[in-house]
Amino acid sequence: MPLTAEQLSLLIAGTRKVLPLQAPADVLLSQYFRDHPQLGQNDRAAIAETVFGILRHRFFLESQFEKATAREMVIAYLTRFQGINLREIQPLIREVEAKWIPRIKATPLATLPLSIQAELPPWLVEKLQAFMRDDDILSLGKILQQPAPLDIRVNTILAKRETVLTELAQAGIDAHPTPYSPVGIRLPGKPTINRHPLFLEGKIEVQDEGSQLLGYLLAPKRGEMVVDFCAGAGGKTLLLGALMHSHGRLYAFDVSEKRLGNFKPRLKRSGLSNVYPQRIDSERDMKLKRLAGKIDRVLVDVPCSGLGTLRRNPDLKWRQTLSSINELKIKQESILNAAAKLLKRGGRLVYATCSLLPEENQQIIEQFLATHSDFILLDCGQLFAQQQIHLTSVGVFLQLSPLHHHTDGFFAAVIERAPDQN
Numbered sequence: 479m480p481l482t483a484e485q486l487s488l489l490i491a492g493t494r495k496v497l498p499l500q501a502p503a504d505v506l507l508s509q510y511f512r513d514h515p516q517l518g519q520n521d522r523a524a525i526a527e528t529v530f531g532i533l534r535h536r537f538f539l540e541s542q543f544e545k546a547t548a549r550e551m552v553i554a555y556l557t558r559f560q561g562i563n564l565r566e567i568q569p570l571i572r573e574v575e576a577k578w579i580p581r582i583k584a585t586p587l588a589t590l591p592l593s594i595q596a597e598l599p600p601w602l603v604e605k606l607q608a609f610m611r612d613d614d615i616l617s618l619g620k621i622l623q624q625p626a627p628l629d630i631r632v633n634t635i636l637a638k639r640e641t642v643l644t645e646l647a648q649a650g651i652d653a654h655p656t657p658y659s660p661v662g663i664r665l666p667g668k669p670t671i672n673r674h675p676l677f678l679e680g681k682i683e684v685q686d687e688g689s690q691l692l693g694y695l696l697a698p699k700r701g702e703m704v705v706d707f708c709a710g711a712g713g714k715t716l717l718l719g720a721l722m723h724s725h726g727r728l729y730a731f732d733v734s735e736k737r738l739g740n741f742k743p744r745l746k747r748s749g750l751s752n753v754y755p756q757r758i759d760s761e762r763d764m765k766l767k768r769l770a771g772k773i774d775r776v777l778v779d780v781p782c783s784g785l786g787t788l789r790r791n792p793d794l795k796w797r798q799t800l801s802s803i804n805e806l807k808i809k810q811e812s813i814l815n816a817a818a819k820l821l822k823r824g825g826r827l828v829y830a831t832c833s834l835l836p837e838e839n840q841q842i843i844e845q846f847l848a849t850h851s852d853f854i855l856l857d858c859g860q861l862f863a864q865q866q867i868h869l870t871s872v873g874v875f876l877q878l879s880p881l882h883h884h885t886d887g888f889f890a891a892v893i894e895r896a897p898d899q900n
């Protein structure tokens with residue numbers, strides 16, 4: 479159906495609300511939808527698709543104007559990236575706008591600077607160039623412009639992956655086992671899953687395959703004492719609880735009351751009975767003292783730049799800066815130091831981020847190991863192989879990539895506190 483003038487103005491209004499990025503794009507969009515309850519499901523979907531599409535191509539779109547307005551961005555996006563032709567949109571736009579459309583459609587990408595071609599901020603391209611070739615940065619940038627697939631995790635406390643796959647097939651939902659995670663399913667059509675009985679009964683949870691794999695590196699066992707130090711809304715906690723078969727003690731710490739609040743209904747659905755969510759003031763909270771040296775396994779999924787999730791959160795390209803990354807590094811170091819104190823001798827810690835930058839990843843671990851001689855680094859590739867998970871290009875560290883693994887860009891390192899010598 480051809481675009482109508484009313485639909486075009488809705489797309490422009492939604493874009494105008496989000497583009498200044500005074501908050502995360504998804505928060506601004508939800509706010510906008512709450513303020514406009516008259517918008518139907520289709521209008522909302524079209525606005526969200528356009529706003530996120532513009533964010534994915536914003537460097538190119540802005541390069542085409544002196545100072546682009548929301549209206550110009552929408553028209554340029556629809557015609558260059560959504561295949562709407564000039565004849566179709568002409569009745570809805572001004573004469574002067576119709577004049578620049580052919581130029582924007584024809585601009586060859588290869589003539590533009592790498593940061594525009596890759597749709598990455600110049601400061602980030604510069605950081606990546608320290609360890610990547612330009613054509614690899616371009617391939618990465620291009621894959622990060624694609625929307626991510628929808629991955630779910632089967633809650634093995636309540637269901638088996640084969641049974642869930644059968645039920646999804648019966649419901650006419652295109653679904654495939656994920657290639658690496660033994661409990662993952664990929665849903666290429668991205669159906670709305672949160673009203674499906676499998677979801678409501680706690681048999682499935684939305685979770686990127688990369689995030690699932692981190693749980694297999696920690697590999698907590700039944701009956702152990704385990705801490706998820708930065709549990710947030712509990713995405714990874716729930717997998718850890720399932721790997722523990724709901725036996726033992728799993729503390730879910732976070733500084734955010736709101737995130738832990740979002741965890742509560744998920745925990746209830748999961749059927750797990752060994753999880754203890756607890757808010758802490760900071761990584762120096764006194765509550766942590768009593769657990770020092772007592773914990774078998776600790777997951778530290780630290781706050782990070784999130785640059786490995788640009789497929790889902792393209793707005794991070796503007797919300798992160800060189801100085802925010804410097805602040806994050808200090809926090810990451812401090813959280814890792816505090817979390818490591820909880821480990822008993824022989825205990826294992828997984829440090830994880832969804833960042834692509836070595837300074838938030840291996841450099842934090844290398845710095846930690848240089849000052850903690852009682853910790854050793856384990857090999858992620860070997861730990862996966864022990865569990866029959868065969869990932870390509872994984873060495874001592876895990877760096878998942880949307881390009882090579884079709885997951886978000888997760889990083890992980892596994893360290894162990896040296897066992898007692900006696």
Ligand SMILES: C[S@@+](CC[C@H](N)C(=O)[O-])C[C@H]1O[C@@H](n2cnc3c(N)ncnc32)[C@H](O)[C@@H]1O
Pocket residue numbers: 689707708709710711712713714715731732733734737758759760761779780781782813
């Ligand atoms: C990357 S997110 C964790 C996501 C979560 N593990 C999941 O799988 O859904 C990082 C979390 O660290 C929390 N955080 C920030 N500072 C913290 C601190 N000092 N101690 C513990 N958690 C902290 C944030 O509130 C945020 O929820």
